[in-house]
Amino acid sequence: MNEKIEKVSTENENEYLLEVNNLVKWFPIKAGFFKHTVGQVRAVDGVSFKIKRRQTMGLVGESGCGKSTCGRTILRLLPKTSGDIIFDGQDVSALSRQELRHMRTRMQIVFQDPYSSLSPRLPIGEIIGEAVREHGIVPASEFDDYISRVMEACGLPSYYKERYPHEFSGGQRQRICIARALALSPEFIVCDEPVSALDVSIQAQIINLLKQLQNDFGLTYLFISHDLSVVEHISDTVGVMYLGSMVEYAETDKIFSHPLNPYTQALFSAIPIPDPDAKINRIILKGSIPSPANPPKGCKFHTRCEKCMEVCKYAVPKWKEVEPGHFCACHLYNDAEEEAAAVEEMNAVIEKEGVTEKEEEVL
Amino acid sequence: MAEKKKKRASYISSGESRKITRFNRRVTKKLEQQRAANARNPESYTTKMKDPNNVVEFDNVCTYFFTDVGVVKAVDGINFNIPRGVTVGVVGESGCGKSVTSLSLMQLLQRPMGQVVGGEIRFNKGDGTAYNIVNTPNKIMESIRGNEISMIFQEPMTSLNPIFKIGDQINEVIILHNPEMSKEDVKKRTLEMIGLVGIANREGVYNMYPHELSGGMRQRICIAIALACSPTIIIADEPTTALDVTIQAQILDLLQDLKNKMNSSIMLITHDLGVVAGMADYVVVMYAGRIVEKGTAREIFHTPSHPYTIGLMKSKPVVGQKVEELYNIPGNVPNPVKMPNYCYFRDRCEMRCDKCDGAYPPEYKIGDTHVVSCYRYAEEGEELGYPKSVDVEEL
Numbered sequence: 080m081n082e083k084i085e086k087v088s089t090e091n092e093n094e095y096l097l098e099v100n101n102l103v104k105w106f107p108i109k110a111g112f113f114k115h116t117v118g119q120v121r122a123v124d125g126v127s128f129k130i131k132r133r134q135t136m137g138l139v140g141e142s143g144c145g146k147s148t149c150g151r152t153i154l155r156l157l158p159k160t161s162g163d164i165i166f167d168g169q170d171v172s173a174l175s176r177q178e179l180r181h182m183r184t185r186m187q188i189v190f191q192d193p194y195s196s197l198s199p200r201l202p203i204g205e206i207i208g209e210a211v212r213e214h215g216i217v218p219a220s221e222f223d224d225y226i227s228r229v230m231e232a233c234g235l236p237s238y239y240k241e242r243y244p245h246e247f248s249g250g251q252r253q254r255i256c257i258a259r260a261l262a263l264s265p266e267f268i269v270c271d272e273p274v275s276a277l278d279v280s281i282q283a284q285i286i287n288l289l290k291q292l293q294n295d296f297g298l299t300y301l302f303i304s305h306d307l308s309v310v311e312h313i314s315d316t317v318g319v320m321y322l323g324s325m326v327e328y329a330e331t332d333k334i335f336s337h338p339l340n341p342y343t344q345a346l347f348s349a350i351p352i353p354d355p356d357a358k359i360n361r362i363i364l365k366g367s368i369p370s371p372a373n374p375p376k377g378c379k380f381h382t383r384c385e386k387c388m389e390v391c392k393y394a395v396p397k398w399k400e401v402e403p404g405h406f407c408a409c410h411l412y413n414d415a416e417e418e419a420a421a422v423e424e425m426n427a428v429i430e431k432e433g434v435t436e437k438e439e440e441v442l
Numbered sequence: 443m444a445e446k447k448k449k450r451a452s453y454i455s456s457g458e459s460r461k462i463t464r465f466n467r468r469v470t471k472k473l474e475q476q477r478a479a480n481a482r483n484p485e486s487y488t489t490k491m492k493d494p495n496n497v498v499e500f501d502n503v504c505t506y507f508f509t510d511v512g513v514v515k516a517v518d519g520i521n522f523n524i525p526r527g528v529t530v531g532v533v534g535e536s537g538c539g540k541s542v543t544s545l546s547l548m549q550l551l552q553r554p555m556g557q558v559v560g561g562e563i564r565f566n567k568g569d570g571t572a573y574n575i576v577n578t579p580n581k582i583m584e585s586i587r588g589n590e591i592s593m594i595f596q597e598p599m600t601s602l603n604p605i606f607k608i609g610d611q612i613n614e615v616i617i618l619h620n621p622e623m624s625k626e627d628v629k630k631r632t633l634e635m636i637g638l639v640g641i642a643n644r645e646g647v648y649n650m651y652p653h654e655l656s657g658g659m660r661q662r663i664c665i666a667i668a669l670a671c672s673p674t675i676i677i678a679d680e681p682t683t684a685l686d687v688t689i690q691a692q693i694l695d696l697l698q699d700l701k702n703k704m705n706s707s708i709m710l711i712t713h714d715l716g717v718v719a720g721m722a723d724y725v726v727v728m729y730a731g732r733i734v735e736k737g738t739a740r741e742i743f744h745t746p747s748h749p750y751t752i753g754l755m756k757s758k759p760v761v762g763q764k765v766e767e768l769y770n771i772p773g774n775v776p777n778p779v780k781m782p783n784y785c786y787f788r789d790r791c792e793m794r795c796d797k798c799d800g801a802y803p804p805e806y807k808i809g810d811t812h813v814v815s816c817y818r819y820a821e822e823g824e825e826l827g828y829p830k831s832v833d834v835e836e837l
Contacts, residue, residue, distance in 0.1 A: 141686040248774065279713060280535060307761060311762075349688045351690070351719065351720050352761070353719045353743060353758065361691055364688045367656045367658050
């Protein structure tokens with residue numbers, strides 16, 4: 080099965096719907112009367128991945144690690160700082176306003192909080208249909224019928240059209256958000272924590288709905304979540320982020336059966352398992368996530384890492400394919416050549432720092 | 443047509459609305475008067491524990507809210523005990539009455555709207571007698587709250603006061619309950635508490651404001667405040683919901699560790715089954731204001747018996763267990779104002795039988811500690827009795 084897919088991939092370059100190369104998004108920190116920039120919050124700092132058509136990629140990480148920023152930058156809801164975002168062969172960031180407007184119908188987003196992402200002043204039919212009318216997806220005569228069909232696909236009876244968001248429960252509101260995204264018949268949907276505000280039994284309904292819609296309409300998802308068990312259930316591939324960088328990326332089975340990066344290992348060991356007899360060797364991380372405005376030198380995770388070595392403190396680990404299809408950035412998996420390069424980098428940094436320290440002393 | 447009828451279901455005419463308001467005013471006034479009378483009579487709030495090993499006993503507690511749309515029976519006849527040194531997990535979806543149970547125990551309900559209208563909550567004094575929290579006057583409650591029963595809230599971001607230093611906020615609890623302590627002793631105790639919850643930089647944090655700390659650190663401070671007076675019972679109301687998994691693991695580890703050190707009991711309220719499995723000795727599953735199943739953690743997780751518990755277990759994806767499609771419990775929780783008179787779960791249940799059309803099922807004992815409210819166990823289980831509800835019209 081895997082062979083087959085790989086063969087196709089060599090023949091058909093267009094098999095990947097979305098390619099992100101070295102995406103960087105920094106937010107400037109402004110200060111003073113003239114608002115000059117005094118620093119940068121490195122929210123997303125060099126992230127690369129590809130998503131195949133009709134597949135789901137899960138993006139996990141702690142809060143503040145840049146997952147959501149990454150999703151929004153891909154949709155160009157935020158301008159990128161550098162890097163490439165290639166959607167179906169087109170560079171999203173190079174599109175003109177007109178072209179982008181057209182592109183918007185092909186990629187949509189479902190937000191985290193269904194309580195604040197729906198306008199309280201519009202009836203449901205209008206919330207779902209606003210963009211449909213704006214983009215002229217269907218002729219005006221079929222409009223009503225089309226909205227009803229979309230709503231039914233998302234498990235909402237069509238007579239809800241006249242009602243307002245406050246009349247609905249959290250799960251139903253999330254269905255409305257999904258219907259709104261789906262109404263433009265997109266190919267790609269960014270799901271930004273779509274279930275984290277919902278109860279367990281409602282969560283299951285929404286996840287099943289998302290999966291079913293993927294089957295019916297051939298959607299591609301970028302599923303952003305901090306709930307690892309949900310990500311494992313829904314995703315085909317998983318990327319783990321830490322402090323703006325991707326630290327590991329692989330197929331779901333691979334990454335969950337043997338995570339390589341120490342951060343991923345710690346993250347996965349922290350998942351609570353609903354079995355009182357389960358014995359888990361928890362790797363409990365010390366401290367909390369450092370500030371992305373002033374990330375640690377070298378490997379960003381070295382301040383909390385159990386397996387921290389001397390190189391980790393100075394040299395940035397390279398993003399590489401450790402096993403086929405399993406990418407990871409960690410010095411533990413360096414071969415001899417890379418080790419030498421890392422040590423060299425470390426020495427260079429130490430030398431440079433030594434000099435600066437002396438300079439400071441002189442001053 | 444069906445649409446119009448549906449709309450009418452939640453509609454209240456002005457006449458009905460006035461009727462409800464008048465009723466609420468009459469009932470709450472009467473209950474408040476009764477409360478004032480009880481406060482003058484120590485006999486009304488001193489009782490005896492059924493089992494001296496328990497710290498808290500909930501005995502048919504009914505907490506109702508008299509709202510503008512009608513009476514909401516948030517907690518309706520629940521029975522369970524919290525033994526000494528044990529963690530009891532209370533699980534359920536939002537709106538099932540978990541938090542109201544804990545607020546009833548702390549007497550922190552929004553009065554006069556929210557009232558405990560029936561039953562007893564017995565809190566062990568330790569000398570053979572017990573307080574009945576329901577009738578205990580405010581003066582005595584003040585000395586219990588934070589001292590013997592303390593609470594860790596869900597949102598560490600909002601439960602600390604932003605304009606006071608961390609040190610002062612912990613000091614406050616200690617000074618309030620130990621007015622004889624000198625300033626130096628209080629500070630010493632506070633620093634000790636900050637150290638106990640795993641913060642290395644004690645003096646530094648003592649002088650910080652809450653905004654300078656991360657979510658995990660703030661939750662540690664909340665735990666320090668809760669534990670400052672070595673309470674006999676800690677109520678942890680969703681202590682890790684707002685935190686990341688890695689931080690969650692830290693906090694749960696800390697709570698478990700401290701519980702063992704202080705020999706306190708924990709009442710852990712959460713909707714995360716994974717957290718309960720890791721922490722709790724006993725588990726209570728609530729649905730729509732009633733307990734549907736209770737037992738040891740092992741019984742609940744290995745042999746879940748109530749259809750709701752089974753559904754809840756199946757609907758949660760578990761790492762390492764692949765399923766094609768998640769099970770989902772059909773339908774929604776019934777309207778809290780108009781609860782049906784049959785089993786609350788019947789309309790969503792896939793295992794319902796003819797008996798389910800009858801009254802709300804009694805509790806059946808199907809193991810030494812395992813109790814289920816479901817007619818499916820009518821034959822094998824020993825009947826323990828029906829949950830006692832209070833008739834609102836009689837109030």
